[in-house]
Amino acid sequence: MTAASRQPSGAASYVNTHQIMVGPVRRKSLIALFALLPALVVFCAFWLLPFSRLIMMGAEADPSSGISAYLTILTHRQYLISLATTVGLSLVVSLVAVAIAGVAGFFLARQRFFGKSILVAILTFPLAFPGVVVGFLVIMLGGRQGALAQTSLWLFGERWMFAYSLAGLFIGYLYFSIPRVITTVMAACDNLDQSLEEAARSLGANTWQVIKDVIVPGIAPALLSTGAICFATSMGAFGTAFTLGTRLSILPLNIYGEFTNYANFAMAAALSVVLGVITWMALSLARRLAGGNLGASV
Incomplete structure (x- = not known):
């Protein structure tokens, strides 16, 4: 052979x-x-x-209108107002939180000073609070017996309050949104290549040009992702809103009211599905714009 x-x-070898x-x-x-x-x-x-059960239940007839609960949401003014209020409030909270905490996070990431770790711990401490505690803190600030009411009564003879309104809810949502933005932006700034900033300055760029053309684009995925997370958290936050008052017209409180007060399970299910879909769309859009880095630092 x-x-x-x-x-x-x-x-055979193959x-x-x-x-x-x-x-x-x-x-x-x-x-x-x-x-x-x-x-x-x-x-x-x-x-x-x-x-899946929620989706099917939401398609059932609403007892008050006799039509599908989804159609009832689209045709009744009270539900449309609640939907618009919830989306608008969550969007404003996200934008303000990113604007305020983004600057603070960048400063904390780039500066070294005595007590920085303590300051960061204090700024991120609200993450440990449940929504009920955040609502109670807002009442202590802007409620009838709060610090603002007592001070205005002493200075002007009348009580100034904002706790039991959308303004109070905005403060509460902003309170627990800022720490999320700070921690994410700090991580993104730590990973940002500072040689790009030095190159821009060497080419004659001033401070604002460096911020606009180098820093902001570099941490844009982090800003988008944390803004989307703040939006999603604000859309579904219940404890803070429930503490500040059940008469506020927002989706989580409407779902609670339809389920517990009226036993309208079809409407509660439909509102839950709408809230979930809007939140999912916001997160998906942010993920697409951030290049798939949602939840990552950069």
């Missing part, structure tokens, strides 16, 4: 190589499937099935 006859043919390669790939696929199985079970049991 010649040496050529002892060597495997091209087809089959052997293919079998060798397929084995590890198949094993890795099985390992990945088993690793994802618990997450898939939890996802289906605690999100997919309940949310």
Whole structure:
């Protein structure tokens, strides 16, 4: 037998190589499937099935209008006002939080001074508070017996209050949104290449040009992602709004009222689906604009 006859043919060699390669790939696929199985079970049991049930329940007839709860939301003024108020308030909170905390986060990331760690800890401490505590703090500031009311009564003879209105809700939402922005912006600034700023200055750019052309584009994904997270958090925040007053016309309180006060499960389900869809659209848009870095620092 010649040496050529002892060597495997091209087809046989390809089959052997293919079998060798397929084995590890198949094993890795099985390992990945088993690793994802618990997450898939939890996802289906605690999100997919309940949310599917919510969607179907929202399509049922609303007792007050006799038509689908989704159509009732689109045709009744009170629900449209609640929807617009919730979206508008959440959007304003997100923009203001990004504007204020973005500047603060950049300053804290670039400056070194005594007590910085303590200051950062104080600024991020509101993350530890539940919504009820945040609402109580707003009442202590702008309620009837709050600091502002007592000071205005002493100076002008009348009580100034804002706690039980959209202004109070705005302060509360802003209070727990700012720490989220600060921590994200600080992480983004730490990863920003400072040599780009030095190159811009060497080319004659002033401070504002460096900020506009280098710094802001560099941390833009972080600003977009944290703004979207603030928007989503404000859309669904319940504890703060419930503490400040159940008469505020926002979606979380409307869902609570329809479910507990009127047992209108169809409307509560429809409002929940609408809130979830709007929040998901905002997060998806921010992820697209940020280049898929939603939740990342840069």
